Amino acid sequence: MFEIIIALFDNRPRxxxxxxxxxxxxxxxxxxxxxxxxxxxxxxxxxxxxARSEFDDVIAAATRQGDLVTHQTGLTATRASTVTLPASYQPWMDIDGFAGRFYLAVQSLSEASFSNRQYRPVTPDWATQAWVRQWYRQLAQPQAIAELTALFAALPAPAANRLALGLVGHDYVGSGLSLTPAARLADIEAFSALLARLDAEPQRYPSWAQLWGGRHAILSATNAQALALAAQGANRVQIQAALRRKMSTVNEHLLVGAIFGAEFPLDAFYPPAQKRQFDAQALGDPEDYQQLLAAVPGSDFFSGAPVSDSHAARKVATMTDLTAVLQQTFGFTSFRPGQRELIEAVLAGRDALGVLPTGSGKTLCYQLPGRLLPGTMVVVEPLLALMDDQVARLQTSGEKRVVALTGQLSQADFATVMGALDQYRFVFVAPETLTRPDVLRRLTQLTISAWWSTRRIASRSGARIFAPRT
Known part of the structure; x- marks a missing residue:
């Protein structure tokens, strides 16, 4: 770990x-x-x-032995690191998330090929098991095995050999992975090569591309929504209305997007006179961007006044490029039949009924608008197992504001969730839970963006009082 950390310092203070x-x-x-x-x-x-403690120990040791030198504005390195950071790695690969799924998927296929249904999974993580279980149900086993064989053959030999060390199958256990820093980098390089191949040729390895799930969103869903709205010409005020966030949060989302190379119409953020003033400035030290702001009085990189308007939020949501959100947030390139129509109806605040077959992507019809609309999406699900699965999948995708309000919670936990219910974007409830007077009373205090059930989607813009749906 020492050399990995040293590799991120150079002769500029950090x-x-x-x-x-x-x-x-x-x-x-x-x-x-x-x-x-x-x-x-x-x-x-x-x-x-x-761990932060491990990082701090490395910094302290490197400073003591002179590999790092302290300056007023940070640390500089006195030598180059002895390790090379993996060149193939990209932050959108989500290697940590994929690695567990990959090894469990290989184990499942191996055991199934020997008709063995009783074995100890290589990972105890419930969310990983749920993901692989869902993937396995839609799988053609011979095709997946053939794809995996071709995938390994297409990888550089060092990467294929490195991945093989961690494989577990029927009567087979790889020699195991070392926990040294150099081995950790080798693991990252091997998975980076594999995921780069899946990203480049998903049609050649569809089973494994599906297990991966496509490029992992680097930015949060809210950040991606802010950038999508900005790219369509929405100004800062409109973006704040749609996302219901503080103006400072909107500013940070836009600046983070700019750091990652996002482009949006500057005319929506700068008055013409101020834009001319910015263009006339010559920025010296890029680390001192405050000098640029000081040269243009009244500037804060963006212009506009904060507003909060749920009608404006819904209006901006309807102008969102849904295909862009679908790809950026969920990793899909196109909608399945019926999905777009239902989603557009929910975003527009209309009641909607959809009849979709099993496996047609019904969950997307509430998850996508739930990420765009202000307020709380209430999901009515009678099967607790499916409810747990949906909650786990949302959390795995990066959406942490999700909770299941069920009788399985202890009395204390139920009360805690009820008190913080307005903090959640997705609230899952069982039909019997909706018959409780305290739950109905609490839900009437929320701004409900839409309702979903296993039978239908129904939305009421700005709904405040409602009756349980059957």
Whole structure:
């Protein structure tokens, strides 16, 4: 780990906290801006499980032995690192998430080929098991095995051999993965090569491309929505109305997008006179961007006044490029039959009824509008197992504001969730839970963006009082 951390310092002063945040994937504006200046954006989230105590120990040791030198504005390195960071790695690969699914999927296929249904999974993680279980149900086993064989043959030999070390199958256990820093980098390089191949040729390895799920969103869903609206010409006020966030949060979303190369019409953010003033400035030290703001009085990179208007939010949501959100947030390139029509109806605030067959992607019809609309999406699901699965999948995709309100919660936990219900974007409830007077009373206090059930989607713009649906 020592040499990996040293590799992120050079002869320009760097704050240790900024390096740590970069490695674990904490995408604050200051962290990303520093990474941009040091040409290190590629390494966002390289070591998501790195403990802060371990990082601090490395910094202290490197400083003591003179590998790092302290300056007023940060640390500089006195030598080059002895390791090379994996060149194929990209932050959208989600290697940590995919690795567990990959090894469990290989194990499942191996055991199934020997008709063995009783074995200990290589990972105890419930969300990983749920993902692979869903993937396996839609699988053609011979095709998946053939794809995997072809995939390994297409990889560079070092990468294929490295991945093979971690494989577990029927009466087979690989020699195991070393936990040394060099081995960790070799693992990242091997999975980077595999995922680069899946990204380039998903049609050649469809089973494994589906297991991966496509490029992982680097930015949060809300950040992606802000950028999508900005690209369509929405100004800062309209974006705030749609997302119901503080103006400072909207500003940060836009600046983070700019760091990652997003482009949007500047005329929506700068009055013409102020834009001319910005264009006339020559920025000296890129680390001191405050000098640019000081040269243009009254500027804060963006212009506009905050507003909060649910009607404006819904109007902006309807002008969103749904295909772009579908690809950026969910990794799909096109809608299945019936999905777009239902989603557009919900975004427009209309009641809608959809009859879709099993496996046609009904969950997307509430998850996509639920991420765009202000307020709470209430999901009525009678089967607790399916409810748990949907909650886990949303959390795995990065949506943390999701909760299941069921009788399985303890009395204390139920009360805690009820008290914080307005903090959740998705609330799952069982039909019998909706018959409780305290639940109905609490839900009437929320702004409900839409309702979903296993039978239908129904939305009421700005709904405040409602009756349980059967």
């Amino acid at each position: 704050r240790p906290a900024s390096v740590y945040n970069l490695l674990v994937g904490k995408k604050t504006l200051s962290t990303l801006y520093a990474a941009l200046l040091h040409d290190q954006l590629q390494w966002v989230g390289l070591l998501p499980d790195l």
